[in-house]
Amino acid sequence: MSFFLQGAMFVLLWSVQTLAAVETPAPIYRLSETQGTYLQVPLSHDIYRYSKYVDLRDLVVVDADYNNLPFRMVSLTMTPAAKIERQENSTVLPFYPIGANATPATIRALRSTHISVTDNDVQVHVNNSDATASAAPDFYLVDVSTLKTKLTHVQIDWLPNEKNQYLEVQLEASSDLQHWIGLGRSTLVQIVHHEQQLKRNRLAVDIAPNSYEFLRLKILQGGERLQLTGITALQLFSELKLANIESETWVVAGSLSGKQTTVYFPDQHSKSYAVAAWEYIRDETTPATTLLLDLGENTYGDSLKIFSRPSEKQNWQLRYDGIWFNARVGNQWQQSDEISLSGVGDKLWRIELNESAQNGLTPTLVFSWQPIQLQIITNNKPPYSLAINLQKKTSQNSQVFNQLLEKTSPVWISARLESLHVDPSAVTPGPQVLDWPKYIFWGCLITALFLLLCFALRLFRQVNQELS
Secondary structure, eight states: OOOHHHHHHHHHHHHHHHHHHHHHEEEEEEEEEEEESEEEEEEOGGGGTTOOSTTTTTEEEEEEOOOOOOOEEEEEEEEEEEEEEEEEEEEOOOOOEEEETTTHHHHGGGSEEEEESSSSSSEOOOOOGGGOOOSOOEEEEEETOOOSSOEEEEEEEEEEEEEEEEEEEEEEEEESSOOEEEEEEEEEEEEETTTTTEEEOOOEEEEEETTTTEEEEEESOOOTTEEEEEEEEEEEEEEEEEEEEOEEEEEEEEEEEEOOOOOSSTTTOOOOBBOEEEEEEEEOOOOOOEEEOOOOOOEEEEEEEEESSSSTSSSSSEEEEEEEEEEEETTTEEEOOOOOEEEOOOOOEEEEEEEGSSOOOOEEEEHHHHEEEEEEOOOOSSOOEEOOOOOOOOOOHHHHHHTTTTTTOOOOOOEEEOOOOGGGGGSOOHHHHHHHHHHHHHHHHHHHHHHHHHHHHHHHHHHHHHHH
């Protein structure tokens, strides 16, 4: 019996060792410059080439003996840098087209001009004079003498036209119509495509009440056959919120899709139509927060659809449907604002542009996200490593971490991550198979317990016989 018992215990110990070996995490980064107990390191988006979870639940920090160290993930240093703008007040301003040879005297005479203002339109009826005889005005004069509130933005509205999609404008201010002070130069955009419209028609200024009487609006580019419909003074207040200092961006290149017809079918009556489509594959699953389409130095101002999906077995999900522009205005290339994604980590992406965009375009996707910081409490067994736990067991690191910091005020020392150049496929779990070490372990444990029970029962019977 002792022979069988010793064999069972040997198998049990072997199973425990085998199970422990399976659970050994795979190091991917090593911490350097680790002088101190309380360390912090920023995590780049590359961490998601190894981790498969948005919350990084399979990430662990280990010492030289592969003992887990307590850690937590926090946002990078926060600062009140971002602003949420909200409209507080708006006033429709009278404006006058002024000819090239107008004098300050003739301009001031325009105050007798009849101006009718409605909720949706501003009509200017100008008396016949040398100042307004020209069909193409030299500039537009805006009267702000009666404005009683602070002016933070000036909104320019005009009738949409293919020749007036982009306007390069300059705004100046004066009190005597002779000395002008520059307020800024900007590019305004208004693109209408079918039922979609893209507008960027505001200039940011900072003018206190009663500072100036007039504004001078010059159309530097795109003013041919321009028809202004309104100029509005806006007073916006800014509400500060906490935001990360900077974002991390990375570029993903793609290739022409084999399917050059749309994959967007919002209802059963939708019909397929031709598009210019590109597809992209990311090598990470970072929860991206924004996305830009980089068209290089190629002019475009038309429809854009963006799709994504986690794998080829799933359907495309529409992420954006609107207008995208990329154009050279003046000496600079201008493009649409970045698109919000709200933390999408899908690996497969697809864009669809107008069918005419197939020739000469090689668009790339520019993703960005807000990096996170890893704070670690170390021990006396360096080196320390970041590793992926292939067993994917959720640890209680944050709870242990917070308990350790309850009565301390640590000074966090910045460390640095050194890549171990591990192939992501080497730390990716293989196909779903039975966890044989775990089954062997429990089988051996039950067998050993059964043998111990048999041995105890036999010993009990032997003792009873001797007593009898």
